[in-house]
Amino acid sequence: MCRKAATFNDDGYDERLSGGGLSTVFDMTSKAFTHAVDGLSGRDAHVQKAGDVAFEQTFVSSPAPLYGGLGPIFNNVSCISCHHNDGKGTPTAGDVRSSLLFRISTSGTNEHGGPAPMPGYGGQIQDQALQGVLPEAKISIVYADVAVTYPDGTVTHLRKPTYTMQSLYTPLTGVCSLSPRLAPPVFGLGLLATIPEETILAFADESDADGDGISGKANYVYNPQTRQTELGRFGLKANTSTIAVQVATAYQQDMGVTSAIQPQKSCFGQPQMNARDVNAAPDLPDSTLNAVIFYIKTLAVPARRDVLDPVVKRGQQLFAQLNCSGCHKPTIQTGVDMTLPAASNQRIHPYTDLLLHDMGDDLADNYTDYLANGSEWRTMPLWGIGLFEKTNGTPYYLHDGRARTIEEAILWHGGEANKAKNNFVQLSKTDRDAVISFLKSL
């Protein structure tokens, strides 16, 4: 009567569960990225909610009884202002709605092997400031039209951005690299954090030993909390190793709000620094910082849509045939996080290998970030990509939001992705549309 245990058939899994059984939520509205994973205890749900409230909270200047610490220089006043509905935002800079910020560096590296800060500016340009304080600079964005013609004669227009610093509060000293960064979605990170290191490293093929044109590389970065060098997996160039450091650094750099993990104001050493802030207690209470970290860690992944649609299925097949999945890995097994069962031993579909890849000259920002060179970017997770038009009204794709459609984003792929992109271009329109329909289902 006993049946010998057999391997579970791949067909037996529910394809819609991008975040696995416990971290997937069925919501395709603008709120799709804002839900907590299943199974949180009462206390955990309480902390998650506190983090949710803090994430949406506008901060004000100090002294203030609540939510003080904004500035003196900053990019925006709350997490949600850039991460609209916990997703990507709008690629403008210096505006209340802006979700684009710019990292800045000069030649060389800092004491930890990371980007060398530009004297007077630090590692990021803060383009807003409190009253009476000088913002570091403003960035002007100009787009040039680039037409791409398919073999079948169809033409698609891309827009190539040029970023220029203006209204500099102090001159630049030395070679300057600017890296535009559009606020990425913040869901699913707890799952990505639980992927075992060995799994990520197994995807790496820096010398392209298998000759498929893809040479994924791991980024090793400094963690200011543990003071170790660790595998990076978060951020557009995988320059951050943990969610805690990601959150604390975003508070510090993007809002000027200090915490126990990043206790120094972003303008330390600059004239914008307020004497009162030197050696001051952190702006953000530990409880709030921890709540926000927990909130981010426990955001669920939206379920896929239209998985049985034949066009979507055709697109899924083509995605594999084109070897998009060479970097955008469809299926990964997570490890164990004792504090988060919902992220443990889950079969997830993030469509990323979390590694750095050379994406070609057209996408290069010439900004080095630890081991990532000026053409390398971390593979962006594609889960949720079909919902960007819900969460932001108008969708924008790629690291700086230059692409207005998924098709444009594909056409920008170069470098290691050149082969896949060219094969995509060679497809018939029907097949190209199928690939895009598949991506929209994610």
Place this chain on the structure above:
Amino acid sequence: MKNKIILLAAASFLSLTACNKKDDNNSTATDFNTLKTTVLADFTNNVALPSYGDLKTASDDLYAKLQTLNTSTNDANLTAAREAWKKMRGTWEQCEGFLFGPVEDNDYDPNMDTWPTDYNEMDSLLSHASSFTVADVSGYQLSLRGYHPIEYMIFGKDGNKTAADLTAKEKEYIIALAEDLKNTCTALYTSWSAAPENFAQQVIKAGNGSTKYTTKKEMYKVIVDGMAGICDEVGNGKMKDPYETYLTDPTLAPYGVESPYAGTSVADFKNNLIGLQNVYMGTYNGKTGLGLKDLVAAKNKSLDNNIQSKIAIAIASFDNITLPYGQAIATQRTQIQATMTALNDLQALLEGDLQAFVTQYITD
């Protein structure tokens, strides 16, 4: 046995038609399929558009009253301006029963209604700015725009500011703020009522040509989400945060209370729930039509009764909180807890049974 079944069927059919006849107010369409479309149209035309229209009118009125205050600064005009502020606030809070679409996508909500206000920045502005234009204001951080800076300046910290206290700079700033607010409310109304966004049409034509909502199921999910969302915001946020902070830091807690200067906090919360009720019942300001209640009743009268009852309980419970909220968190905690419980119950029902209803019955 067979006869019994036929009799039962006949009886239920009769009672169904009887129900339909009774609920037949504005629309003659009563079959479920048509109801799905009519409810969206009635919600848009009877609740959403008039609410946003009233908001726009109220913002025009507030602006006018503040201009009068500016030219003729006396206590009578200050009182009139305060009344206009409160009236507008009430209308806005009801609009929060359906926080989806342009109000969220175009950031109209945070542009109007950010809390807390940045007093340091405000003081700095008032000391250093040479002038205030609406263009200046629309570039300020969110904590310096919208209702609450105006509230702070016309009511004063303890609610007892006099006309004589108003400085020339404050008045200039207030006028610019009110114009900015007026522009936001006008843009919000226009985003629904006119091209290029025509959002009203996007809602009405959900699943039937709408580019934003390709199925009616999605549209209803979004509407129910909006209702559950405001329950959550009030019950687990606006009310809960100061209530809990009071336990660990009683002096800090009142700072988390919105609209403390005008003293409208509890009225604001209650209006949020009335806004939710407007959406569910399909009524607004005396105007009646079809609402979600009619859809639910058509398939599950008991669920409809349950929802209506929980909404009514939640709304009524606010009347037991008689003190300004900053004081109530000290001495009316039982009443506050009762309201938060009622809100949580309602939220659970909306997120659970009502969303399940949408999934099951709104199959486009």
